[in-house]
Amino acid sequence: MSPKISKKLLILIILVPTIASAGIITFFIVINLQNESLESKIQSWMTNAQIPSLGACIVINDSVTWAQGFGDQPDLNTVYMIGSITKSFTATAILQLYENGSLDLNDNIDDYLPFNVRHPDYPGWDVTIEMVLTHTAGLPGNLFWSLEYYLDNKTITWINENLEWDIIIWEDRPTLEQFLNESLNPIGEYYNDHNWQSRPGSTFLYSNAGYQLLGYLVEEITNQSIMDYVQENIFDPLNMNRSSYYYEDFLSSNAIPYEWNNSLIELPLYNINVTGAGAIRSTIPDMAKYLTMFMNNGKCKGIQILKPESIGLMHSNHEPLTGTSTEGFDIEGYGYGWFLYGGGYKGHGGATPGFSSNMFFKNSSGHTVGVFVTFNRGSALLLDESLLNIYIPEINKILLEESELLFQQALSS
Template sequence: MKTLSKLICIGTVILLFNTNIVRAQNEPPFSIKPLGSNSNITLEFLDGYIESQMEENHISGMAASVVVGDEIVWTKEAGLANRETGTEVTDSTLFLTYSVSKNFTGLALMQQYDKGLFGLDDDINDYLPFEFVHPQFPGATITFRMLMTHTAGITEPWSLIIGLMVEGHDTPIALSEFMENFFVPGGEYYSTSHFSNFEPGTVFSYSNVGATLAGYLAEVISGIPFNDYCKDSLLKPMGMDNSSFLLADIDTNNLARPYEHNGSTFTPLGHISNPTLPAGFFRTSNRQMANYLKTLVNNGNFEGEQIIRHHGHRPHIAK
């Protein structure tokens, strides 16, 4: 019998759930207890463990997979995708993945790197249609590596991000419009408070706007709108045809509804969108996410097609 700890060493695990995270994404809505270092934890144990954590943390529905090599060795769907209709979670139920979205944004940009279209330590201003100058360190060079490792000196302006959230449809603000108005002085969303007091490249500071800028650079360098590029160059080759950053692309009847739990009841929430699409608004299913996991554990290769070179997908991934 395979143990979970050994599987994690040679495989990858993903868990999707429909609990509300409209609050800051660095403030989790619940805290799943760690499994510890017990090397004898089995996948059979994981079934019961997840169910107990769902009950304890009031999670309406979830889906998870464990992938080893080319094989899905364990999968689980539990709970309800929609409590009002009684719709159960299946392996094709779509979930909003929040910051897992950054995986695909990083891959989109690194595909451009694979093609030799930029260097990791290049100045991003050599590629942007506007100039990004850090107001506290105007002489600093901001590089692709800094963006991808959250060291570019961009803060997390949550009041702005939450204020731009829309419900029931995709954001009307284009990626290019949001980026220019955020980074250029005088822009609608510009503020010197959006930038850190430490020199770029020196301190880790998690930034959804920085990840969004990475997605915008993938769009600018490829010459293809970000979501279209991801669909054609990443998702379709990995068999993830029903996944997307846009609500308009998917069947919302098959999308797990988010819920907020107040201690006694579940309150249904709407499906949301935001100009920071590349940072947190990718939607996919357990079945399709498993294909991405296969790609990761097989050095960027999915069923014989090299999605990204193995040297490009490992050294430059930040936690």
């Protein structure tokens, strides 16, 4: 990778969160149009942060208490990329396979793959599925040639021409199996010493590469793409009919992506090949259904996606973390595809170029309250410290405080 790319690339292509018919659910969004205070706060925040469009919802127990779209594309069916929140979908797929006996979380991931996943400095140490789920497998944030693999050539050409980068264009893009194998094998075509970090099981290192590997694991076990698996086993059962991995599925309703370089820069619509870690796009109603499922022990409107025991595993603190924060939350640890925050919250943030999203919820006194928010200004290509350090924590605080207020009202009613 050229020095020019490594200098300008912020952290990674997927932003690390800085640290009704029978059998189909119908989900009704209740919009509280009377909440002028919350809406005015959001609109003021959008003006200050120069956010073109935003959607958000607050869920209490199994109902959407408030949902609203704002800005240039205010329709709740506007489709946004959700970035690393995709990891929770991949983790859900892994837990479903665990439930049906297709895998064991403590198994060596090599047992299921056509190539070995071995740290060259620690060849005697297994890399287990759980290690990959908890970002402790020794894998990096991204593999060395990730930009070239993740982005299609049309998008790379646009970046090179408009941002004056010099990302290499691959005429013959490898398959996911080839890319992972040739990146993790020391004699592989795409191998670099960067591609292995700490001893497996020893250190938390947030890894898109790891969740890309988990997505490939799902494909190997099920003999179908991770996209098809998630469609059939998560999107379809929850009636998330405006969620996908491809912008072409919603040509008339995609949010336009923007990044900041002294002013807003409009990016072209794009797909991203990091399907296990950050490629999903969705809407407020769809993500409300998804969040409700986790808030209610794996069930939404009678549809059971995961067993309560699996939800418990996903939200257990498998990797305690202290002294770190992200997007306004103190981090206490990591589960499977979810961060554990202070105050009893579980959640995950995410971004791809031009998009930022966050979801979080908590259980208290037998009730649950959750928030999902997404908007079309990102910081995954160009460093945007004001967005990362000021504006994202601010919008999370606004929505958290409002959700707490509504939650207390629900508890007292």
